Amino acid sequence: MIEFRNVSKSFWTGKQRKVILDRASFRIDLGNSMGILAANGTGKTTIINMMAGLEKPDEGTIRKTSRVSFPLGFMGGVNNKHSARENCRYIARLYGLDPDYVESFCRWVCGLGEYFEMPLATYSSGMRSRFCFALLLSIEFDIYLIDEGMPATSDVEFNRKAGNILQERLKQATVVIVSHSAKTLERFCRSAAVLKDGKLYQFETLEEAKRLYDYQS
Numbered sequence: 001m002i003e004f005r006n007v008s009k010s011f012w013t014g015k016q017r018k019v020i021l022d023r024a025s026f027r028i029d030l031g032n033s034m035g036i037l038a039a040n041g042t043g044k045t046t047i048i049n050m051m052a053g054l055e056k057p058d059e060g061t062i063r064k065t066s067r068v069s070f071p072l073g074f075m076g077g078v079n080n081k082h083s084a085r086e087n088c089r090y091i092a093r094l095y096g097l098d099p100d101y102v103e104s105f106c107r108w109v110c111g112l113g114e115y116f117e118m119p120l121a122t123y124s125s126g127m128r129s130r131f132c133f134a135l136l137l138s139i140e141f142d143i144y145l146i147d148e149g150m151p152a153t154s155d156v157e158f159n160r161k162a163g164n165i166l167q168e169r170l171k172q173a174t175v176v177i178v179s180h181s182a183k184t185l186e187r188f189c190r191s192a193a194v195l196k197d198g199k200l201y202q203f204e205t206l207e208e209a210k211r212l213y214d215y216q217s
């Protein structure tokens with residue numbers, strides 16, 4: 001479960017305050033995947049980052065009682081000076097997992113060859129995103145956070161392998177997905193919410209959410 005209670009978040013732009021959430025309260029329960037529809041630039045990434053714990057609210061509380069993933073495609077949290085192998089083992093220890101398992105899983109999924117032993121700083125951005133995605137897949141979460149659809153790399157073989165693993169994971173898991181497009185949400189959830197003027201309006205069905213979203217845009 002993820003619960004936002006009276007959460008406010010805004011940014012100072014130098015001229016005005018950009019409000020993302022204004023004392024918003026909502027809850028996402030396990031087994032009830034939810035999509036959030038919001039126009040570009042209104043705060044989708046910020047909300048996902050707050051759920052992941054990457055950003056703090058200005059006010060209010062965010063409570064989590066489940067294992068919540070970092071956003072799919074997130075490339076932080078790794079150390080550039082260390083190799084994929086060292087990063088794997090470090091992250092495994094942080095999550096209380098078996099370092100041998102995480103290392104061999106990632107080695108198999110991301111197919112980096114000898115680069116697996118080299119510092120991340122020597123990787124291309126494609127190699128880095130393959131590694132970070134493999135790392136996410138090596139950990140099992142209850143709730144997966146997706147910002148604007150599935151991440152994809154330019155490596156077809158990797159996309160197929162990682163996509164199949166993720167597909168299996170998502171069958172059992174709860175998904176929170178944010179997008180500006182209802183079409184992107186359709187694959188993942190039946191219920192949805194609309195982010196509007198700093199408030200989140202939750203609906204039983206995506207259809208209902210779409211009606212409000214289409215009306216305001």
Ligand SMILES: Nc1ncnc2c1ncn2[C@@H]1O[C@H](COP(=O)(O)OP(=O)(O)OP(=O)(O)O)[C@@H](O)[C@H]1O
Nearest residue numbers: 011012013018038039040041042043044045046047
């Ligand atoms: N650290 C920051 N300082 C100032 N403004 C910020 C900061 N982070 C985000 N913003 C602003 O807050 C708004 C929401 O940003 P966010 O990235 O969450 O939007 P988004 O809905 O995901 O956008 P997009 O659809 O374009 O990816 C944007 O106007 C952005 O410029």
